Amino acid sequence: RRCTDVICCVIFIVVILGYIALGVVAWVHGDPRKVVYPTDSYGQFCGQRDTLNENKTILFYFNILKCASPVVLINLQCPTTQLCVSKCPDRFATYIDVQASYRYRPDQWNYFRQFCKPGFNNPRKSVAQVLRDEDCPSMIIPSRPFLKRCFPDFSTKNGVLTVANQTTFKDGRGKTRNVTDLREAANGINNVLDARSVGMKIFEDYAISWYWILIGLFIAMLLSLLFLVLLRFTAGVLFWIFIFGVIGIIGYGIWHCYWEYDHLKGIPGSDLTVYDIGFQTDFKVYLQLRQTWLAFMIILCGVEVIIILMLIFLRNRIRIAIALLKEGSRAIGYIMSTLFYPIVTFLLIAICISYWAVTAVFLATSGEPVYKVMANQTLCKYANLTCDPETFNTTNVTKVCPGAQCTFAFYGGESLYHKYIFIFQLANAFVFLWLVNFAIALGQCTLAGAFASYYWAYRKPADIPLWPLFSSFGRAIRYHTGSLAFGALILAIVQLIRVILEYLDHKLKGTQNSFTRFLLCCLKCCFWCLEKFLKFINRNAYIMIAIYGKNFCTSAKEAFFLLMRNVVRVAVLDKVTDFLLFLGKILVAGGVGVLAFFFFTQRIPVFAQEAPVLNYYWVPLLTVIIGSYLVAHGFFSVYAMCVDTLFLCFCEDLERNDGSTAKPYFMSASLHRILGKKKLSPKKA
Numbered sequence: 001r002r003c004t005d006v007i008c009c010v011i012f013i014v015v016i017l018g019y020i021a022l023g024v025v026a027w028v029h030g031d032p033r034k035v036v037y038p039t040d041s042y043g044q045f046c047g048q049r050d051t052l053n054e055n056k057t058i059l060f061y062f063n064i065l066k067c068a069s070p071v072v073l074i075n076l077q078c079p080t081t082q083l084c085v086s087k088c089p090d091r092f093a094t095y096i097d098v099q100a101s102y103r104y105r106p107d108q109w110n111y112f113r114q115f116c117k118p119g120f121n122n123p124r125k126s127v128a129q130v131l132r133d134e135d136c137p138s139m140i141i142p143s144r145p146f147l148k149r150c151f152p153d154f155s156t157k158n159g160v161l162t163v164a165n166q167t168t169f170k171d172g173r174g175k176t177r178n179v180t181d182l183r184e185a186a187n188g189i190n191n192v193l194d195a196r197s198v199g200m201k202i203f204e205d206y207a208i209s210w211y212w213i214l215i216g217l218f219i220a221m222l223l224s225l226l227f228l229v230l231l232r233f234t235a236g237v238l239f240w241i242f243i244f245g246v247i248g249i250i251g252y253g254i255w256h257c258y259w260e261y262d263h264l265k266g267i268p269g270s271d272l273t274v275y276d277i278g279f280q281t282d283f284k285v286y287l288q289l290r291q292t293w294l295a296f297m298i299i300l301c302g303v304e305v306i307i308i309l310m311l312i313f314l315r316n317r318i319r320i321a322i323a324l325l326k327e328g329s330r331a332i333g334y335i336m337s338t339l340f341y342p343i344v345t346f347l348l349i350a351i352c353i354s355y356w357a358v359t360a361v362f363l364a365t366s367g368e369p370v371y372k373v374m375a376n377q378t379l380c381k382y383a384n385l386t387c388d389p390e391t392f393n394t395t396n397v398t399k400v401c402p403g404a405q406c407t408f409a410f411y412g413g414e415s416l417y418h419k420y421i422f423i424f425q426l427a428n429a430f431v432f433l434w435l436v437n438f439a440i441a442l443g444q445c446t447l448a449g450a451f452a453s454y455y456w457a458y459r460k461p462a463d464i465p466l467w468p469l470f471s472s473f474g475r476a477i478r479y480h481t482g483s484l485a486f487g488a489l490i491l492a493i494v495q496l497i498r499v500i501l502e503y504l505d506h507k508l509k510g511t512q513n514s515f516t517r518f519l520l521c522c523l524k525c526c527f528w529c530l531e532k533f534l535k536f537i538n539r540n541a542y543i544m545i546a547i548y549g550k551n552f553c554t555s556a557k558e559a560f561f562l563l564m565r566n567v568v569r570v571a572v573l574d575k576v577t578d579f580l581l582f583l584g585k586i587l588v589a590g591g592v593g594v595l596a597f598f599f600f601t602q603r604i605p606v607f608a609q610e611a612p613v614l615n616y617y618w619v620p621l622l623t624v625i626i627g628s629y630l631v632a633h634g635f636f637s638v639y640a641m642c643v644d645t646l647f648l649c650f651c652e653d654l655e656r657n658d659g660s661t662a663k664p665y666f667m668s669a670s671l672h673r674i675l676g677k678k679k680l681s682p683k684k685a
Contacts, residue, residue, distance in 0.1 A: 001479045001549040008489065008552075009482030012438075019431045022424060023359045029417065030362025038084075038148050041407040042389065043369030046084035046148065052118070056084035059149045060115055062137040064182065065171070081134045081407065085115060088150035089140035092164065094172035095130060096138075099123050115140055131173070132402060138172030141182070152182045201615040208612040209620040212599070213627070216620075220592045220628035224635040225339065227584045231639075232329035236322040238583065239576060243311065250304045257297035264290045314572055321573040323671050324650065325580060328642040330668075331454045334461045337469045338450055338642070341443060342634040348439035356432035363424055366417070373397060374407045426496075433495050437488035441542055445476045445484055447638060448645045449546035455649040456547075456666050472546065480545050483552040487538040494534060498527045539641075543648050559648065566651050577643050581636045588632040593625040 003009070037045035038059035047057035062081040093112055102109035102123045109123055116136035130136050142164040143150040152163050160167060163179050171177050206213075264270040270290050277285065286292045311318070332338060371389050373382045380401035387397070392406035449472025457463035465471060476484065505520050537556050540563060544555035563570050600617040602608045614620065650667055657663040665672060 001475065003479050003482065004545070004549065004551040005480075005482030005486045007482070008486040012434075012481065012485035012489075015431060015434070019428075019435075022428065023355065023362075025417070026359050026362035026366060026424070029366040031365050032361055033365075039082075039369075040084045041082045041405075043371070044084065053084040056086050057148060058085050058088060058145045059083070060085040060088065060143075061150065062134060063139075064141075064150075064152065081117070081137075081405070083115065083117065085150070088143035088145055089115060090142055092139075092141055092166065092169050094139045094170045095136050096127055096172055096174075097170075099127060112136070112140065134405060139170060141169060152179075154179075154182075202619050205614045205616055205619040206623075209600070209614065212612065213620050213623050216592055216596050216624035217627045217631055219595070220588050220624075220631045221635070223588045223591060224584070224632045227588065227632075228329055228332055228339075228635065228639055230329075231580065231584075232326045232333070235325040235329070235580060236319075238580060239318075239322060242579065242583075243307075247304065247307060250300055250307070254297055254300045254304065257293045257300060260287075261290050261293040261297060264288070264293070314568070317569050317572045318576065320569065320650075320671065321576040323668075324573060324643055324646050325577065327646055327668055327671065328451075328639055331451050331642055331646065332639060334454060334464060335450050335468055338447055338638050339635055341447060341469065342638060345439055345443040346634075348442075349436055352432055352435045352439065356428060359428050360425065363421055363428065366421060371406050373401070374405050380404060429499065430492060430496050433492040434485075434488055437491045437495075438485055441484040441488050441538065442473075442476055444539055444641060445480060445542040445546050446473045447641045448472075448543040449475060451642045451645040452543070452547045452649055455646055455653075458664070458666060460668070475549075476546070479549060483545050483555070484542065486552040487541060487556075491531065491534050491538060494527055494531050498524065498531065501527065539644065540648060543645050546645075547649065547652070562648065562651050562655075565655075569647070569651070573643070573647055577640060581640060584636055585629055585632045589625050589629040592628040593621065596621050596624040 033045055033048065037047055039045060040053070040059065044051065044053055046053050046059050048054065060083050062083070064080070091111075093108065095112065098108050098112040113121060113136075117134075120135045122135075125135070131138055142153045144153045145151075155162055155165070157165060161179055163169065163182065167179050168176050169179065267288075270288060272289060273291050277289075371387050371392075373380070373385050373387050382397045382401055382404065387395075387406040389406045392398075397404050397406075446469065450468040453465055453468040453472065454460065457465075501520060501524050505524070508516065508520075537560060540559035541552055541556035544550065544559045545552065548555070548558075550558070598604050599607055599611055600614065600621055602611045604611075650671065653666050657665050659665050659672075
């Protein structure tokens, strides 16, 4: 063997180093606190230690009616002054009422003042000026913190929306408004709060039942192993039972259609045609026609004949497929370590996801606070322009636009780094896709090498090399990193294009015309098909790389033409394998799911006292079912890779060897008997 696709290997290593550098730069410039902590109108974090806001952990909005939705609030885009406070208001009050009564009720003023701008303590200032300069809110309403922000404390009383049991409130500007006016500003908050309550109960259920969930997943692992072992003996039986069951069901359908057809004979109106009665919304009308049952019978007869003919002409290929499945079970039995390799792939992908997520967060939070002019007048020419809060009061903006303020808008910057943040995010996503596909390719090539060493061992298992899985992993890393990176690169490019198309479709959904929708739909469909095709080609190319050690392009070409020369065998093997593995996943997930259902609902008398008391028994139940399916999928993906590898080796064996002493077959005796060409050459001692 020699190193393959060296140029791509060098590029891959350079890209990884660049990716690390990008992460370091993002770490230097980014600040995740911008995501964790809400930010007030001055760009200061609420609740940040060693600041004036250390004890003020909640964000308060002066006029929540200006906020369109919770999404706007969370993204800090609400066009109103925002302050950090220690607690949310717990009562209705207006600035007008508080100012009028501050002399004989100073406690009300002291309470209201904590929601004004820091340092403001001038109740004699006119109401118009206070509201113009937004020194204080015009009103406060009972609120409760959610996502570290004050939202109206909604509740429902006799089907009527209320806040603190009131349906109306004063807006501080001389108007009495209905509580429903707050609905748009806080749309969906109650549902989210209810979801938070449900989330806490779900968390409690997980805390109580986590070890039972792990036991369920362990049982799923044992059942998956047992199913793979039993496939050596039951693959053919399961497949033929299914096939003859389908034939029997279709046969019964033909008989039932004939019985209905004959039963309707002589009944008035049954001899009408579908054309005679036209289109009817009640489809039961069509079942009263003999023509309908005749059509059903003809269709089922056609399907029955096709299946029987396929079984007759493809019987030998089906036998080969079943033999390869049994051979795959035998190979895994000799190389049991391969069943646990998906854990390595999972860890590599988890590392990639973690690094991508952290880098994306740091990139998204890179930048300095950007301040913009916020004016009450819609025609202010300075509105939404950037400003400097240090020098804002010395400019003529406040003269041209009375009441305008320089408030925090978002985080960004004008440097070269900040201008290309979006490009860096795209690069982050692209390298992430490349690394994930490389991790998958490494796993496929490693498993293919291990199973190929089993097939090409003349005397099984005596000639199987020591530690085949580790040897295959070492060969893949040492010689074929470039080839695996090349295949992963092609796939990552297509996947990135698909991501961009989905992004464009999402952004243009409200404005695109019919032609644009059609074009985007066609492009998404084409690239989806291209991705599926490339995954199929890459998978088989990695198998050829593991066997012969050639570069990616040569291996992909040889694998493709080898499969095309055996296209019928490929189709039969693929469908037989898919059916049996899908059956195995359903059996494992369904069996463990039924067991978990009886356990968590305390219907197993022996374990009734051991079962935990849960808020929602379906929480651990669904976790066990989904987890069992994923566990089975992990084990069966190894089995599928084994079968694909053995199939390519089998096809190569048939083309390169003839069973003679000089060129003996390497296939097992069972495969050779199915082919029925000539006897195996005597095994050499």
